[in-house]
Amino acid sequence: MAALDWSVLGAYFLVMIGIGVWSKKRIKTVVDFFTAGGRIPWWLSGISHHMSGYSAVMFVAFAAVAYNYGLAMYVWWALTIGIGVGIGAFVWAARWNRMRSKLGVVSPLEYLARRYNLPTQQVLAYSGALLKVVDIAAKWVAIAVLLRGFAGIPIQWGILLTGAVTLVYITAGGLWADVLTDFGQFVIQGIAGVAMFVAVMSHLDGVSTLWTMWDKLPEGHGDPFAGPYTTTFFLALLFIKTFEYNGGMWNLAQRYMASPSGSDAKRSALLSSALWLVWPLILFIPMFAAPLIVPGLANAEDAYVRLAQTLLPQGIVGLVLAGFFSHTMAMVASDANVISSVITRDIAPLIVRRVRELTSGSQLLFARITTFTFVLISMVIAISTEGQGVVLKIVVDLVAATMGPISIPLMLGMLPWFKRCGPTAAIVSWAAGLSVWVYVKWILESADQAMVVGIPLVTSLVLYVAIGLLKPESTPARDALVDTLDNDPEQEHARA
Numbered sequence: 001m002a003a004l005d006w007s008v009l010g011a012y013f014l015v016m017i018g019i020g021v022w023s024k025k026r027i028k029t030v031v032d033f034f035t036a037g038g039r040i041p042w043w044l045s046g047i048s049h050h051m052s053g054y055s056a057v058m059f060v061a062f063a064a065v066a067y068n069y070g071l072a073m074y075v076w077w078a079l080t081i082g083i084g085v086g087i088g089a090f091v092w093a094a095r096w097n098r099m100r101s102k103l104g105v106v107s108p109l110e111y112l113a114r115r116y117n118l119p120t121q122q123v124l125a126y127s128g129a130l131l132k133v134v135d136i137a138a139k140w141v142a143i144a145v146l147l148r149g150f151a152g153i154p155i156q157w158g159i160l161l162t163g164a165v166t167l168v169y170i171t172a173g174g175l176w177a178d179v180l181t182d183f184g185q186f187v188i189q190g191i192a193g194v195a196m197f198v199a200v201m202s203h204l205d206g207v208s209t210l211w212t213m214w215d216k217l218p219e220g221h222g223d224p225f226a227g228p229y230t231t232t233f234f235l236a237l238l239f240i241k242t243f244e245y246n247g248g249m250w251n252l253a254q255r256y257m258a259s260p261s262g263s264d265a266k267r268s269a270l271l272s273s274a275l276w277l278v279w280p281l282i283l284f285i286p287m288f289a290a291p292l293i294v295p296g297l298a299n300a301e302d303a304y305v306r307l308a309q310t311l312l313p314q315g316i317v318g319l320v321l322a323g324f325f326s327h328t329m330a331m332v333a334s335d336a337n338v339i340s341s342v343i344t345r346d347i348a349p350l351i352v353r354r355v356r357e358l359t360s361g362s363q364l365l366f367a368r369i370t371t372f373t374f375v376l377i378s379m380v381i382a383i384s385t386e387g388q389g390v391v392l393k394i395v396v397d398l399v400a401a402t403m404g405p406i407s408i409p410l411m412l413g414m415l416p417w418f419k420r421c422g423p424t425a426a427i428v429s430w431a432a433g434l435s436v437w438v439y440v441k442w443i444l445e446s447a448d449q450a451m452v453v454g455i456p457l458v459t460s461l462v463l464y465v466a467i468g469l470l471k472p473e474s475t476p477a478r479d480a481l482v483d484t485l486d487n488d489p490e491q492e493h494a495r496a
Helices: 003-026 030-038 042-051 057-069 072-091 093-103 110-115 118-151 155-203 206-216 231-248 251-257 262-293 300-311 316-351 360-385 392-412 423-442 449-470 476-486 489-495
Strands: none
Touching: 003 155, 003 316, 030 093, 030 155, 030 251, 030 316, 030 360, 042 155, 042 251, 042 262, 057 072, 057 118, 057 262, 057 300, 072 093, 072 231, 072 262, 093 110, 093 251, 093 262, 093 476, 110 118, 110 316, 110 392, 110 476, 118 155, 118 300, 118 316, 118 360, 118 392, 118 423, 155 206, 155 262, 155 300, 155 316, 155 360, 206 262, 231 251, 231 392, 231 449, 251 262, 251 316, 262 300, 300 316, 316 360, 392 423, 392 449, 423 449
């Protein structure tokens, strides 16, 4: 990296910090800190939803998959998310918004204590929070690997640099800082992504590269399903991502909760879905073409770094790296905010009585301390790994371990068709899903990737529904709670 690249990267970090400091003025209460008081416009919410859904993992581990297998990378990852978020726009987005507007819910898991009971809420909160900190640590490592590849900076210093900037803006500005930096990062990443796309097209056959490169790439790189990424794997991921990206990944539920209304939340989901279907193609096409430009890489995780160093001029390399940082910092900041909300609203008040008695100002201070601590712990874990085992394995494994057991009771519990499912169904499905994941991942030697990611979710789903049918635990209070989420006041007003 040249001095101009460092200047671009430094300016990016200063802008992110500036947004955090400015956003601090908009935060008056803990409700503002976690849900922005429901004042985020739908288009900003949709962009933030999209940006908070992926990190530098895409430019490291996913780039390696695209380098080795081609088009299948887009199909099993971005396409499944785009379709899943589109489904969620009509099923869950407005319901998440009504949690805040009609039930006064601030944390995505607050609803669980009312829908089921306190023990159910607590087991899901603890298991999700503990596993999430490891997930974030993996993302710190991913961005540090990229920084090392571009500039030779040691892993530990890369983690400290990105972590320190994120700590400042997310601790100061809460969700407002998160979504506003998401928008800035979207613009920066857009410029960087288009620059790389144009550079690759110019280096090869121009626009015709889009259809001519497939015959020149290794056999199978133009197939939608290749290697371990089979049709079964695609269907398993589609199932998982539909739950994960519509609220199972708690942080994304906040985008819907922070929109002004249910219809705005739906529009934000549709915008995010469209971005998922289109934008990753722009980002992935250079990765697909990488074997033609930087062939024979010993470590395919270096593919995107090598492309940038080969094709891009000074200054643009810094912009591309800023784009990498943008994705990771967007996801980490988003996760930090939502985990802080779960700890502040759902866990800490039960452990420490004084937390329940805090004043409004003290609650806000406690929320900021919790956010700071969570990010700091994830950084310590990332530094202790010294960059080993990056990151696709960790991310996919964690999704398989958590999305079914945690998201099934949360997501299906919002829908009127599952009113009969109570605390027993929720806890048994959670425990069985985690147990099955341990068995499939660590004991069953013949398990393939599709089984590892799919079986835990299917197990949780089947048990949740079956127990609800065999041991119904619906009550008038629980039924009324679900009906509140199902009732659309905007449609009633239109009919009136």
